[in-house]
Amino acid sequence: MEKMVREGKDPTSPVIKLNGVNKWYGSFHVLRDINLDVVRGEKIVICGPSGSGKSTLIRCINALEEHQEGQIIVDGTELNRDLKNIEKVRREVGMVFQQFNLFPHLTVLENCTLAPVWVRKTAKKEAEKTAMEYLERVRIPDQADKFPGQLSGGQQQRVAIARSLCMNPEIMLFDEPTSALDPEMIKEVLDVMVELANEGMTMICVTHEMGFAKTVADRMIFMDQGQIVEEATPDIFFNSPESERTKEFLGQILSH
């Protein structure tokens, strides 16, 4: 908060703004008229059946995918065909992938310091110090000198979170962070995410972990066939959803 005030930004204005975003893969319409405002510090959980465009949506927010129509503004910077803007947004937005995407040829510590050193031009010593702090926060400082291949899936995903945090992002995107994990490892990753949420990070998570959603989400979004079908607080979303499709979807994933 202090940082924002110092930089003269209004903490209540939306930090991410999507206006009528449309995207096609070839002739397949994946995102249809997406409108979404995210305020600073807000936690949003997106769910929906596979192929509904939820991953594509958050991948558009850091320009991993290009949208064809509409406007995406992240922290005052519009994502357009200007490479400088894209670079700027990517520096401020961290992303955690389903498949972790750690760099297997680098140690855990090197994974965390690579971007700060080469993108932010931080001194190596300093980057390592920051990295160790974040590794402590995700509770794996003792694995710093191991290679990703030597860690369990849950540990790898926590390293991936620490790696993103090392860039000191304003916003974190999570793309199904627990879908590739064995059940016993899901909790250790979710715990770290809950902690991060409690510290006031702006987060957009694509996940089917409804327990997690109930604990941290400020807002739930249900997507189907490339559209936002329902948008509500967790309370309303889980207890009295409006749309039939939401009900059906919730019925399917909560029935077990």
Added chain:
Amino acid sequence: MKSAMEQKMIPAREPPVNSRGVLGWMREHLFATPFQSLITLTIAYGLYLILPPFWQWAVMDATWTGENRSACNVEGACWAFVTARLDQFIYGFYPESETWRVNLFFAQLALVLGWLMIPAIPGKKLALGLGLLVLPVTSWLVLSGGFFGLPVVETHQWGGLMVTLVLALYGMLASLPIGVLLALGRRSSMPVIRTFCTAYIELWRGVPLITVLFMASVMLPLFVPEEIVFDKLVRAMIGIVMFQSAYMAEVVRGGLQAIPRGQAEACQSLGMGYWQSMLLVVLPQAVRLVIPGIVNTFIALFKDTSLVLVIGLFDLLSIVQAGLNDPEWLGSAVEGYLFAGFVFWLFCFGMSKYSQRLEKN
């Protein structure tokens, strides 16, 4: 009477005599069926017919030193041809007083290669840097001379094993970075660059090296203004590099294809640019993955250097070939080729064993 419960456990026994020890092994691997036995005996008889006489010829009756062919025992191999000309086979026409410089080149090469290939020695990055950047410069300076009072040795005086190694080494070192660029270009999203790289790669991969060497030797001088004169050795090298880089590109491309797209995406999401993500994350993994493939193309290149004979350079094979025409040594062809073949084989077999070991790990 004992009850079933009290029955003793059956102690472990040795397997039957015909399935253990040397006999068991022979039964299984040599004489499993009558047909197998027939094969085994036929091969054994064939070897009996060939090997002892060869041993007799190559070692027992061989002559190891001598001034000319007439010094040799007619019944045996005339290794004197090889020993008498060994210096020429290794150094070509390099002045005898300067051969220490060639030895220095060999030593540098052995040092860096040993450092890179033996896993126990640390500091691989340093070794790689030395090998890729320092070694080529120092080697060229030492071999060609012209500084610190070292007399200049023109490249037409170079020859033998040394030229083979020089061509293979420089061909390799230059084609690696060019190959990497071509591989990246072939996977580029820019159609013009992709088309250009694909065309380049397919062109050189589609033609025999010998035509490339002819081209480098006959056409290259036509392509440049008359004032620029290329050394014959340099022309051969240019041809080899053009050819080799196309093959290298395909090997590297194979590695790039094996790296999941998520790696580059993770780099992008951290704010890294194309070259940063390629140089720091994707290429190190891709190249490490295809080291066996790189070693294999190097083996192919090493064998292919013998083709420079057709444009009149003296590599190991062509200097042996030239020696065979010496009237003093007429009729030593078998010995000469066996020697040259053995040297090439030693290098290639060693490297292929090394690459197979890498593949297994």
Added chain:
Amino acid sequence: MDNKRQPMLVRLWRDPVWRAIFFQVLLILAVVAMVGWVVNNTLSNLEQRGISTGFDFLSQSAGFGIIQTLVEYDESHSFGRTFLVGLLNTLLVSFLGVIFATVLGFLMGVARLSSNWMLSKLASVYIEIFRNIPLLLQIFFWYFAVLGILPSPRQSFSLFDAIFLNVRGISLPWPILDSGMVMVAWTLLACCVAVLVLIFFNKQHRKNTGRPVPYIKAIMVSIVVLIPMMTGFLADARLQWEIPALRGFNFSGGLVVLPELAALWFALTIYTAAFIAEVVRSGIESVNKGQKEAAAALGLKPRRVLSLVVIPQAMRVIIPPLTNQYLNLIKNSSLATAIGYPDLVSVFAGTTLNQTGQAVEVIAMTMAVYLTISLTVSVLMNLYNRWVSLVER
């Protein structure tokens, strides 16, 4: 918002689309400039040396002989004809090499996997020796060290007084075909086609009824053997062999395989077979062991396990690298020039180039031939791969 204030050029530079266009235009300009420079230099160099350009030389008379020609050729024929003679000689040795290397390579590859220790060691020694020695050296070995020390024609080695081996090459008997024999040959061909149709029909029949056509093997053998024999009898065909005979200092008659061809052919076969053996071995090894066990558990005989389960799967892995080896063999046949076998490179990029000096045209034509062969094969290979991957789905 602030990017509106940036100057136009900076904005374009930061736009990925414009940046891509810029790089591509840059590359095109560089290539055009390079080509222009080279063409310019070449033209002025050629002019200075008094070498003409263009393809007129193809119709000029060549003025040199060639030791082996598959089509009619002598000194008075044109350089264009030389090109054709060289091309045919390249194709001849490539064809021979491909056939024999395939047979030897498959044998060695299978032997390498044999349970017989002696056989598999022998195959692996063969593979490791011959693929690790330069092909050119092997060609020289066969040409100079083996064929080169054979006796003169008068002291030829002979087999049954019909096959003669000497320093001038190998002389073999060659059949003289009279009209009856020609008819027999055509009948034989027709019978083979008929048998192929029968095999196909038998397969269908077997699929539909579970049983082969009764006496199918006997029927097929009699078609192939009896019908041509009867034709021969009716047409009064006589097979005569032209036996090579010593006339003066050389043999004449029969078929002569030049030592150049023989050396190149042996070396290409033995060298490429070593690589093919490795291709075959890794292809067979790539078939999961479970496949063999599953097939055996279903009660298939070992021979059927191989032909129905292992080989079809292995061939998918084997065929792409195998074609690659064939291409290598064709390209490697250009080493002919080192021992004087009159292949394309030797008579065209060698002799013709020396006589005309038109390096650019000659080398471009030579390269175009090999490039055409390579590209055609790789297009076919891509089609094959697409077909295989379609089948997999």
